[in-house]
Amino acid sequence: EKGGYPDFMMKEIHEQPRVIRDTLAGRLVDGHLAIDELDLSAEELNLIDRVYVIACGTSYHAGLIAKNLVEGWARIPCEVEVASEFRYRNPIITPSTLVVAVSQSGETADTLAAIRDARVKGAKVFGITNVVGSPVARESDGVIYTKANKEIAVASTKSFLGQVVSLTLLALLLAQSNSKLTTNQVRLLFGELADTAEQVEDILSDTAAIDEAALACKDAASALFIGRGMGAAVSREGALKLKEISYLHAEAYPAGEMKHGPIALLDEGFPVIAIATQSPVYDKLVSNLQESKARGAMVVAVATEGDEDIRQHADHVIYIPKVRDALSAITASVPLQLFARAIAVARGCDVDQPRNLAKSVTVE
Numbered sequence: 001e002k003g004g005y006p007d008f009m010m011k012e013i014h015e016q017p018r019v020i021r022d023t024l025a026g027r028l029v030d031g032h033l034a035i036d037e038l039d040l041s042a043e044e045l046n047l048i049d050r051v052y053v054i055a056c057g058t059s060y061h062a063g064l065i066a067k068n069l070v071e072g073w074a075r076i077p078c079e080v081e082v083a084s085e086f087r088y089r090n091p092i093i094t095p096s097t098l099v100v101a102v103s104q105s106g107e108t109a110d111t112l113a114a115i116r117d118a119r120v121k122g123a124k125v126f127g128i129t130n131v132v133g134s135p136v137a138r139e140s141d142g143v144i145y146t147k148a149n150k151e152i153a154v155a156s157t158k159s160f161l162g163q164v165v166s167l168t169l170l171a172l173l174l175a176q177s178n179s180k181l182t183t184n185q186v187r188l189l190f191g192e193l194a195d196t197a198e199q200v201e202d203i204l205s206d207t208a209a210i211d212e213a214a215l216a217c218k219d220a221a222s223a224l225f226i227g228r229g230m231g232a233a234v235s236r237e238g239a240l241k242l243k244e245i246s247y248l249h250a251e252a253y254p255a256g257e258m259k260h261g262p263i264a265l266l267d268e269g270f271p272v273i274a275i276a277t278q279s280p281v282y283d284k285l286v287s288n289l290q291e292s293k294a295r296g297a298m299v300v301a302v303a304t305e306g307d308e309d310i311r312q313h314a315d316h317v318i319y320i321p322k323v324r325d326a327l328s329a330i331t332a333s334v335p336l337q338l339f340a341r342a343i344a345v346a347r348g349c350d351v352d353q354p355r356n357l358a359k360s361v362t363v364e
């Protein structure tokens with residue numbers, strides 16, 4: 001049932017192009033986004049003036065990515081919060097607040113509690129989940145299904161990608177509803193979003209550079225993931241994936257924060273994994289790589305195909321196809337999943353069943 005793959009995680013990583021295609025199928029009709037199951041009119045959507053994304057773990061990281069899109073495209077303030085924090089404070093919620101609850105399993109205790117709390121306070125709640133009829137689906141006002149199909153490996157990969165794609169659709173819908181994006185812009189962005197399926201296939205077809213970088217890092221005691229903008233969010237997920245399946249300690253920092261603390265960690269051979277794809281902050285990121293190299297760090301850079309300059313600043317370069325920055329989390333996350341898995345395998349870990357973790361967290 002692993003379909004010829006060595007483990008479920010690998011199988012599920014390879015299903016991601018299909019997840020992207022299925023999540024997008026039928027969603028653009030005559031230039032307009034069709035997400036009818038949300039059951040909110042364009043006028044109602046237009047009134048939304050604040051968005052909270054609430055989730056746990058990997059799903060929370062999908063939310064961090066979405067913040068950039070909701071604010072960048074729809075120009076609506078968007079906060080992303082872990083559900084266990086959200087539920088125990090008193091967040092500012094009005095009837096024009098949209099709460100988006102993201103949960104692969106659809107039954108995470110803290111996320112459910114946050115949904116209930118938000119609804120009592122009068123917010124509209126959209127659920128994004130992978131499980132049809134799950135509590136998150138039932139208790140939300142509207143739901144988008146991620147079409148990942150059952151995910152067996154405890155560490156989430158294809159569900160995460162389905163969440164990012166679904167949240168991207170939601171951001172486009174909000175921007176179309178409040179006219180911050182034109183129909184033509186939405187059509188163009190949707191087309192590029194659909195193209196990421198092929199780009200992910202491309203990444204999966206040649207993993208030699210990823211495997212090589214993983215072998216170089218596998219015996220480290222700790223690793224630092226850095227990025228800026230979209231890359232900062234992607235780096236959070238990269239670090240989580242690595243620590244949960246390989247037990248190699250990893251943390252993620254926005255690259256601009258390096259000199260405010262984490263740079264003290266760097267010495268000869270310390271792995272720094274950087275999201276260095278083309279973006280408005282590319283040059284700033286490169287200067288962080290220079291600082292890292294100057295202290296002897298071993299830099300692994302995820303970079304855009306054709307970027308030869310990056311080789312001067314990195315020991316290992318993992319090239320991925322060129323996409324616009326807003327969509328780069330989809331492509332840049334995939335090599336980090338493979339990187340984490342390769343390290344876990346090299347360290348002899350059970351990648352599908354990491355210790356101390358459960359696939360579904362139904363108790364607080």
Ligand code: F6R
Pocket residue numbers: 056057058059060102103104105106107108111154155156157244359360361
């Ligand atoms: C990590 C992972 C977890 C879950 C988290 C939330 O790979 O899978 O961090 O993302 O437990 O679970 P859901 O999305 O089911 O609410």
